[in-house]
Amino acid sequence: MSESSRARLVVIAGPTASGKSAHALALAKAENGVIINADASQVYADLRVLSARPSPEEEAQAPHRLYGVIDGAVACSAAGWAELAKAEVAAAHAAGQLPIVTGGTGLYIRTLLDGIAPVPEIDPGVRGEVRALGAEAAWAALEREDPAMAKRLNRADRQRVARALEVMRATRRSLADWQQQLEGGIGADVELDARVVTLPRDQLYKRCDARLVAMVNEGALDEVAALLARHLAPDLPVMKALGVRAFAAQLAGRSDAASALADAQRETRNFAKRQTTWFNNQSPGWPRIAG
Numbered sequence: 001m002s003e004s005s006r007a008r009l010v011v012i013a014g015p016t017a018s019g020k021s022a023h024a025l026a027l028a029k030a031e032n033g034v035i036i037n038a039d040a041s042q043v044y045a046d047l048r049v050l051s052a053r054p055s056p057e058e059e060a061q062a063p064h065r066l067y068g069v070i071d072g073a074v075a076c077s078a079a080g081w082a083e084l085a086k087a088e089v090a091a092a093h094a095a096g097q098l099p100i101v102t103g104g105t106g107l108y109i110r111t112l113l114d115g116i117a118p119v120p121e122i123d124p125g126v127r128g129e130v131r132a133l134g135a136e137a138a139w140a141a142l143e144r145e146d147p148a149m150a151k152r153l154n155r156a157d158r159q160r161v162a163r164a165l166e167v168m169r170a171t172r173r174s175l176a177d178w179q180q181q182l183e184g185g186i187g188a189d190v191e192l193d194a195r196v197v198t199l200p201r202d203q204l205y206k207r208c209d210a211r212l213v214a215m216v217n218e219g220a221l222d223e224v225a226a227l228l229a230r231h232l233a234p235d236l237p238v239m240k241a242l243g244v245r246a247f248a249a250q251l252a253g254r255s256d257a258a259s260a261l262a263d264a265q266r267e268t269r270n271f272a273k274r275q276t277t278w279f280n281n282q283s284p285g286w287p288r289i290a291g
Contacts, residue, residue, distance in 0.1 A: 007093045009190040012102040013038070013109055013283065014197035015275035016242075016268060017207040019291030021054055023197055024102040028062035034092040036085055037066040038103030038112070041241045043081065046072035046230075049215050049223045050243045063097075072227060072238035078111040079184075085112050086186055106278045113192070115185030117178035122170045130166040138162055145169070148176045196279050199291040204276075207291075208268045212243065212261060221247055242268050 010027065014020050024035045037043060041051035045068040053067050065088045070076045085101065085108070092099035101109065130138065135158050142165045143150040149164040167175040199207070212220075224247040232239055243264040250260035279286075 006189060006191040008098060009089060009186070009192055010098060010100040011038075011109060011113075011192065011194035011286075012100060012197060013106065013194070013279055013286070014104060014291065015199075015204060015272040015279070016052070016104050017211050017272060018104075018197040018199050018204060020102050020104065020197045021052075021058070023289065023291075024100050025054070025058055025062055028098070028100055031098045032096070033098040033100045034063045034065060034088070034095075036088045036092075036099055036101045037064070038081075038085070038101050038105055038108045040076065040081070040103075040105040040108060040237065042067050042103065043070045043076050044068065044072050044238045044241070045070065046227050046238055047223065047241055049218050049220045050241055050247075052211060052215070072230065072236065073232055075237055078105075078107045079116050081108050082111040082116065082184070086184075089186065089190075104275050106275070106282055110282065111185070113185050113187035115182035117175070117181065118183050119167055119175070119178050120171060122166050126170045127166050130162050130169065133162075133165075135161075138165055141165055142168075146174045146176075148174050152176065194283070194286045195289050196283060196286050197291045198276075198288045201273075201276075204272055204291075205269045208272055209265045212265045212268060215243065216257075216261060221251065224248055225251055242271055 010033070012020050012024050012027075027033055028035050039051065041047050042053045043066060044051065047053070048068060054064055059067070066081070066084055069084070089099040089101070101112065103109070133141065138158070138161050139150070139155045142153070142161055146164060146168040149168070153160050153164060155161065164175045167173070167178065171178070220243060224244055227238065227244065228248055228251065238244075246255070246260045246263035246267065249255040249263070250257060255263070
């Protein structure tokens, strides 16, 4: 496909609280855009406040897609989100609108653009055995059975260690090999206009802290209480979202309000730091814009 025949796709990425949503909204209003969420927490219907989803007033100013569309009882994967996003990108192009993908979940964005390894469904028995292993046992098994992936992963990243181990055991092939044949990405079929929103670290951290204070004032505790009342599995992504653990501890009487807020702020700052590192490593050529 020639570059002149490719439809434009804007991607606005960056860490939490950097100002991505404001940039996306301004662009959508100026260029007849449709904003497509690429934040792994904002997809969940249960997390309007804690995920800092755009307000109803903001949503009224431009079309917003894939916000609050997944029930918390469902684990939304990068592959599942990418399929939803591809449909929204295609719909925007068909309507003569500009699709603007914005969010801080780098894996979602990379899966949309580059595709995903066509790993077969993992046998539930294999998955159960792997997930039942302790962190140290899983790491030792991965080093023994798939040293190539062990060299690429942080042993503290339990989720990715377990994923690599279950793929090796179920397919008898390293995830590193599977990842050499990505499928389904749309990056080569669009005119990509990508940028990363950045802020000096001290300013970013101040925004993270202020956002958590605002969330408490806007009903974060009530939102967490409603989520806990559903008695969902603790390993679901919605239960691991920023702030859920800290405010759940406050509701259970294991933490006071000040400590819970401080814990949530610290968790958010650490997450923003990891996101910044991810985009620096994975998207070094994308232009940087000020938040």
